[in-house]
Amino acid sequence: MMLVNGQPSESISALDRGLSYGDGLFETIRFERDAAPLWNRHMQRLALGCERLRLPMPNRALLWQEAQQVGATLLRFVLRITLTRGVGERGYAPPAVVVPTRIVAAFPLPALPESLYADGIRLHRCQTTLADQPLLAGIKHLNRLEQVLARAEWNDPAIGEGLVCDRHGNVISATAANLFAVIDGVPVTPAVDRCGVAGVARAAMLDAFPHCQVRDLPHDEALRASELFLSSSVRGILPVQAVGDTVYAPGPVVRAMQQHWRALGFPMEQA
């Protein structure tokens, strides 16, 4: 089910600036039995995005109510909130009066085999690199062509994600997940202040495991990691089994973070 500005609808104006320019933000939020354990973090990131793009932040209670409404018949689901600067005249100049478009929609939770949590997934090393744009880094905006291009680089169903670097040879993330590497026993996750998205699952892990380092992570260093794994608010904590021909084995850090993920309220067994 889907609500557009509170009304049941599955369409938006073809003049919406979300379509014309990608002028907006989104969040994908996992719900488990009416609960969304990372809801507050998603709201914080959405508010940060609104501040950066100078969009009015929607009322949180209203978003929660709409989430309940669209997910009413589902036990587990992914909520997508899309927020745009609304309909505008042709041209980049923001409308004098902004009436944002708010889309709230529920999608089935993707079914991941349990073996992925146990054994991990395989990554393609993407050739597409992320551009440095500090004004847009960290937030989850609607300009996602880099991710689309990176994800289009492979179609082998045995490969679950892609490893994406910046233009300086630093590892940044997967196409739709953050990344952690264990280097000399210390969990490291790449800084996302020039490119990449500051994931909420990543934020939850950084809070729970304060010895994690946030810094630039050169690709060569990531390849020597003792553990490599992904964090995603939808898919959770996923060990990386291999990046191309370089293989990894799950270790104690990823297992601890998986345990924390489960403790937050996200089962890793699929229904």
Add this chain to the structure above:
Amino acid sequence: MMLVNGQPSESISALDRGLSYGDGLFETIRFERDAAPLWNRHMQRLALGCERLRLPMPNRALLWQEAQQVGATLLRFVLRITLTRGVGERGYAPPAVVVPTRIVAAFPLPALPESLYADGIRLHRCQTTLADQPLLAGIKHLNRLEQVLARAEWNDPAIGEGLVCDRHGNVISATAANLFAVIDGVPVTPAVDRCGVAGVARAAMLDAFPHCQVRDLPHDEALRASELFLSSSVRGILPVQAVGDTVYAPGPVVRAMQQHWRALGFPMEQA
């Protein structure tokens, strides 16, 4: 009037990847009395964009026919063609079967006072800089947040455009137009192979004035230009009167290019 996949409509699916990820392209094409003098150049750029994003290029004859249809009652208008990868499941992976969305819409031609063509427009020096992304540079894709942020930097109606640089201090363009500077008597327009859009009016001028140079243009050099002017497929050739406190006067190069613009079939007098 507007056509979505050939049918009169003003809305698109809220699940369109054009909205979800900015996964698509657009063109804005000026029509004068049923003629679009730069049509072929717009089609060439759209085809290049399709190739880069691996989208099927729509049939050109069909686009022309739809343009005639939406502009039937208008003497002069701006046509916007928007092409997206269509509706897709949640996630960056392109759908197995792509059914693109094609939006063709006519808008009134913006009325520019003749004095702008005679005396020029004032530019704001934008703080927003463009990121280097060769995979997306040159084409007119739907990821336009950088332009939105740059254009949002001023709201003084006396300022008509913004001067936008890259992260290395090179001038690239205006927010919605290309830029030419006359340096030591030679017209120079910035290269757009790392960022920026390869404008069709710019391409028409480069063909007609083959002594133009296409190269990196450091900001300091642009400030010392004897002439500075913009090219836009909608607004034509516009002298720059000032960038902040630095003033410029129209000279022989901009006048020659304006003459060529008029000869292409674009009057600079407004009805």
